[in-house]
Amino acid sequence: xxxxxxxxxxxxxxxxxxxxxxxxxxxxxxxxxxxxxxxxxxxxxxxxxxxxxxxxxxxxxxxxxxxxxxxxxxxxx
Amino acid sequence: xxxxxxxxxxxxxxxxxxxxxxxxxxxxxxxxxxxxxxxxxxxxxxxxxxxxxxxxxxxxxxxxxxxxxxxxxxxxxxxxxxxxxxxxxxxxxxxxxxxxxxxxxxxxxxxxxxxxxxxxxxxxxxxxxxxxxxxxxxxxxxxxxxxxxxxxxxxxxxxxxxxxxxxxxxxxxxxxxxxxxxxxxxxxxxxxxxxxxxxxxxxxxxxxxxxxxxxxxxxxxxxxxxxxxxxxxxxxxxxxxxxxxxxxxxxxx
Ligand code: SF4
Ligand code: SF4
Numbered sequence: 001x002x003x004x005x006x007x008x009x010x011x012x013x014x015x016x017x018x019x020x021x022x023x024x025x026x027x028x029x030x031x032x033x034x035x036x037x038x039x040x041x042x043x044x045x046x047x048x049x050x051x052x053x054x055x056x057x058x059x060x061x062x063x064x065x066x067x068x069x070x071x072x073x074x075x076x077x
Numbered sequence: 078x079x080x081x082x083x084x085x086x087x088x089x090x091x092x093x094x095x096x097x098x099x100x101x102x103x104x105x106x107x108x109x110x111x112x113x114x115x116x117x118x119x120x121x122x123x124x125x126x127x128x129x130x131x132x133x134x135x136x137x138x139x140x141x142x143x144x145x146x147x148x149x150x151x152x153x154x155x156x157x158x159x160x161x162x163x164x165x166x167x168x169x170x171x172x173x174x175x176x177x178x179x180x181x182x183x184x185x186x187x188x189x190x191x192x193x194x195x196x197x198x199x200x201x202x203x204x205x206x207x208x209x210x211x212x213x214x215x216x217x218x219x220x221x222x223x224x225x226x227x228x229x230x231x232x233x234x235x236x237x238x239x240x241x242x243x244x245x246x247x248x249x250x251x252x253x254x255x256x257x258x259x260x261x262x263x264x265x266x267x268x269x270x271x272x273x274x275x276x277x278x279x280x281x282x283x284x285x286x287x288x289x290x291x292x293x294x295x296x297x298x299x300x301x302x303x304x305x306x307x308x309x310x311x312x313x314x315x316x317x318x319x320x321x322x323x324x325x326x327x328x329x330x
Contacts, residue, residue, distance in 0.1 A: 009084060013101075016106035019107070023308065040101075060091040061267050062112075062270065065101075066111075070092075
């Protein structure tokens with residue numbers, strides 16, 4: 001049985017740390033950086049456990065600033 | 078499978094629309110404006126009419142919209158966007174002409190222009206961002222501020238005897254014979270974003286097909302003006318704004 005594998009790429013300099021994508025991920029895979037900030041001074045979003053991501057695109061759809069790019073592929077694992 | 082194997086163009090399923098410029102938008106973190114800009118860019122891209130679209134910017138938070146979406150824009154005097162859009166559409170009847178306005182621009186200083194352009198049945202789309210407050214100038218009371226809602230100019234909450242009532246401009250728009258489509262949407266969840274996108278697309282198609290004026294209200298948040306986190310603002314909007322501004326189509330002809 002295959003499953004959908006996904007991964008996101010965050011435009012870290014564009015992210016404003018608004019946190020709206022965090023609850024949008026039903027698998028709870030996102031969090032803000034705790035120590036690092038971008039050039040504008042915002043903490044930014046990171047995928048904490050990318051192996052679980054199914055590429056559903058919810059986080060990217062709710063991101064107001066279009067910071068998230070999503071890749072998805074069906075695998076045979 | 079490694080990240081590198083997955084991050085390949087053939088696996089791409091979502092990215093920022095091409096027409097949304099790389100310039101960082103000046104909006105506060107989590108602002109509904111940014112999301113609606115993203116939708117407008119996506120729709121124009123999907124309709125493949127970027128060369129035939131003219132947007133009209135308002136005065137207010139969205140005054141710099143022309144920096145963010147890569148189409149032709151004109152900047153209107155405060156509140157006059159629907160008047161300018163009427164002129165532009167009459168000059169370029171085969172173009173998509175839309176205005177993008179907040180509640181201060183559309184429902185206060187520009188109430189006259191809004192109502193008359195809609196009532197003339199101009200073949201334009203009006204996108205109305207209603208966050209019930211004046212965001213750009215520092216959170217003052219707007220015509221659409223809810224009863225009891227606190228702003229910097231009604232710090233004890235809006236009261237009927239002092240400030241009157243929230244202006245139901247979208248309901249007024251639906252009564253005008255010149256409008257063909259009047260709808261109220263929001264952009265705070267995946268499902269609502271998808272509905273709002275369909276609504277704006279329908280409005281744009283109506284304008285291209287000369288069906289009359291289309292009016293799309295987006296019930297929005299202003300986390301800075303409301304003094305809440307973006308997430309809290311979404312929740313507050315669901316609990317308070319939707320009671321006064323219920324979502325759905327008001328007119329669809
Ligand atoms: S694509 Fe879906 S599963 Fe992956 S991080 Fe985003 S919301 Fe979570
Ligand atoms: S929704 Fe977008 S801007 Fe907000 S924290 Fe997530 S990636 Fe950053």
